Amino acid sequence: MGDYGLKIAKGININSPEPRDFIFNSKYGSVKIAKEAGFYKEVTINGPASTTKTVTIPHNLGFPPMFMVFLEATPVTGQWYCGWSIPGNVNLLPGGGGTSSDNTNIYLVFRNNTATAKTIKYYYYIFGDSG
Amino acid sequence: MNKDYGFKIVKQGSSINTTDIRDILSSSKYSMLKYYKDQTGSVTFTPGDTAQTADIQHNLGYVPAFIAYAKDMDGKMHYISAPPYPAGYDFYMYAYADTIKIRVGFAYGLTAYNYDAETATDWYSEYGGGATTFLLLGNRYGGQQHGALRFSDVDIPQGATITEAILNVAVEFKGSAGNLEAKIYGLDEDNTAAFGDPSGRPRTTAFDDASWSLPPTGEFSNHNVTAIVQEIVNRAGWVSGNAMGFYLLDDSSPTDVYIEDDYNTGIQSQLTVKYGSNTTLTFRTIIFKNKIA
Numbered sequence: 001m002g003d004y005g006l007k008i009a010k011g012i013n014i015n016s017p018e019p020r021d022f023i024f025n026s027k028y029g030s031v032k033i034a035k036e037a038g039f040y041k042e043v044t045i046n047g048p049a050s051t052t053k054t055v056t057i058p059h060n061l062g063f064p065p066m067f068m069v070f071l072e073a074t075p076v077t078g079q080w081y082c083g084w085s086i087p088g089n090v091n092l093l094p095g096g097g098g099t100s101s102d103n104t105n106i107y108l109v110f111r112n113n114t115a116t117a118k119t120i121k122y123y124y125y126i127f128g129d130s131g
Numbered sequence: 132m133n134k135d136y137g138f139k140i141v142k143q144g145s146s147i148n149t150t151d152i153r154d155i156l157s158s159s160k161y162s163m164l165k166y167y168k169d170q171t172g173s174v175t176f177t178p179g180d181t182a183q184t185a186d187i188q189h190n191l192g193y194v195p196a197f198i199a200y201a202k203d204m205d206g207k208m209h210y211i212s213a214p215p216y217p218a219g220y221d222f223y224m225y226a227y228a229d230t231i232k233i234r235v236g237f238a239y240g241l242t243a244y245n246y247d248a249e250t251a252t253d254w255y256s257e258y259g260g261g262a263t264t265f266l267l268l269g270n271r272y273g274g275q276q277h278g279a280l281r282f283s284d285v286d287i288p289q290g291a292t293i294t295e296a297i298l299n300v301a302v303e304f305k306g307s308a309g310n311l312e313a314k315i316y317g318l319d320e321d322n323t324a325a326f327g328d329p330s331g332r333p334r335t336t337a338f339d340d341a342s343w344s345l346p347p348t349g350e351f352s353n354h355n356v357t358a359i360v361q362e363i364v365n366r367a368g369w370v371s372g373n374a375m376g377f378y379l380l381d382d383s384s385p386t387d388v389y390i391e392d393d394y395n396t397g398i399q400s401q402l403t404v405k406y407g408s409n410t411t412l413t414f415r416t417i418i419f420k421n422k423i424a
Contacts, residue, residue, distance in 0.1 A: 005140055006157070023166075024157075026140040032161035034152055040424050061152060070196065070228075070423045079227040079234075080194045080424060082211070123423035125196070128152035128161060 031066070032128035035059055040072075044119040045090060045112040055108040059126050064101040066129050069108060071122040080123075089113055090120045101126075164196060165420040173413045174237060178245035178294050178405035182238040187416050190231050194424040197233050199226035201414035211235070211414075226416070228423075235414045245407040251400040253281035253326040253376070254392065261328045266300075266400065268379050269311045269389025275381040276389060279318070279329045282402045283374040287364050291406040296360035298339075298377060299351035299401040301392040309388040311343040311352075311381075317359035318376035321368030326376075334378055335362045345390060349398060352390065360404055375402070 005026035007014055012021040019028055035057075045053045059065060070080045074089040090110050092099050098109045106126060112118050137159030141147055145154035152161070167189065174183035189195060199211040201224045211226045221241045227234055242248075256267040256278040266278040280298070287293075298315060317335035337358035346352060356377065363375055392400050 006138070026157050029142070029156040030163050032152060032155065032158065033163060034161060036162075037423075063153065068196070070194075072424070073227075078194070078229045080229065081225065081227045082197060082199070121424065123196075125164070125421075128155070130153060 029129070033125055034061060034065065034128040035126040037123045037125075040121040040123045042119055042121050043108075043110055044117055045110050046117045047112060047115045049113055049115055051112045053110050053112075055110065055122075057106045057108065057124060057126070058104060059101075059106060060104055061126075061128065062103055063130050064103060065106070066127040067101055067106050068125045068127070069099070069122060070124075071110075072120055075118060075120055089118045167191070167195065167418045167420045169415060169417040171413060171415045172235070173411050174235075175409050175411045176237070176244040177409045178407055179243050181243045182236065183412075184234055184236040185414070187233040187235070187418070188231060189228075189233060189418050191418075191420070191422075193230055193422045194228050196419040196421040196423050197226070197228050198417045199233065199235055199414060200416075201226075201235060201237070202412045204410070204412070226414075228418075233416045233418060235416065237412055244410070246403070246405050247286045248401060248403045249282040249285055251280045251392075251402075252283045252374075253279075254394050254400075255279040255281075255326045255329055257330065261330075263326050263394075265391055265393040266379070267389060267391050268300075268313055269306065269381055270384040270386050271306060271389040275383070277330070277378070277380045279326065279376055279378045280392075280400050280402075281318075281323060281326055281329070281374055281376040284372055285375045285402070285404070286371050287360075287404055287406055288371050289364060289367075289369045291364055292408070293357050293361040293364065294405045294407070296355070296357045296402070296404045298354045298356045299403065300354065300379075300390065301398040301400045302346055302348055302350055302352055302390045303393055303397045304391040305345055305348055306389045307385070307387040309385045311345055311388050311390060312384045313341070313343060314380045314382050315339040315341075315354055315356060315359065316378045316380070317356070317363050318378060319363065319366075320376070321366055322370070322373035323376040324374070329376060329378065332376070332378070335359050337362050340382070343390075345388075351398070351401070356402075360402075364406075377402075 008024040139158040140156045267276045319333040319335045
């Protein structure tokens, strides 16, 4: 069977054995975006501190996928964090009853660290690769 | 007529018509995170630093998706998606994007880099045959008054190079105007015991000999005891977490020029120490063209 696929390299020998030399190489699977927010979403989490709210996002991929979430942890700062527990008014709780995915949905568990209700913006990517 | 078009490449052995997205290496049906730039950088902590940040400019005019990796104090590279929540943790890393930059930050939630600060746990004054509830130092009650301070749980590695050690003597009360004259010695022991009478304990060769221009009451008189602390931590038997003590000898202060620091009231004397060398932490950011906000 012959070698087949698509390779793109810029200024580098197309036969380079180094994966990092390629702009694109179909030999190496790409992290595919199966679903994304499209535009940032908003969620309101009431006080008091430690109050949580779960946002369920269906994906129906049939397996628990990798996903990535960005959030403006403190409203109106313009600072978007990628991650779980981070400095800010609101953070994402990590696994063990927190943020997770299964064969059907991803579950984003937001926790309010302040005494009063907070509305924060978030954006998600759900990838077509197993988590 | 609906036509399906595009390109699709699947894993070897998989059907080109597979419905499992995981079998697809690449497909025009699914967008990808589009690479914009990546950049490495570093920050340097000097002893005593509590935080450092570094910015990577992207100037995209919107908030992009990004990934950040950084080297922790343990020397391992970590993906900054799960920095520890500051409450209850000491050192943590974070990264955020805005419309012009990615900021990578490193911070101590509780302490600082190569830094130890302790509040006195024992006081001693020779006044009245020896008291352990206050430090009285200077010329008071018609004579010279000497005393001592002890700090437990001093977290400095054995043999560490001390870059700066400051003994902040609390001036809770003071007497007449004028400079207090005093010498400060360290108690030259591996792990100086709680005070009864420490006046007979061995003292360091190094000492501080200063004329104290006293601050207002409620503030500290600060003294550089770097050489003293270095001598103690250089002891073969010194272990991080041991107790360290200082003996303060009045050196013919003028009449009624004194200071007093009482146990468990008002401000308390402190010892702050910076040690060791700088450390540089590296990080890498990968910035995508994908817009999130």
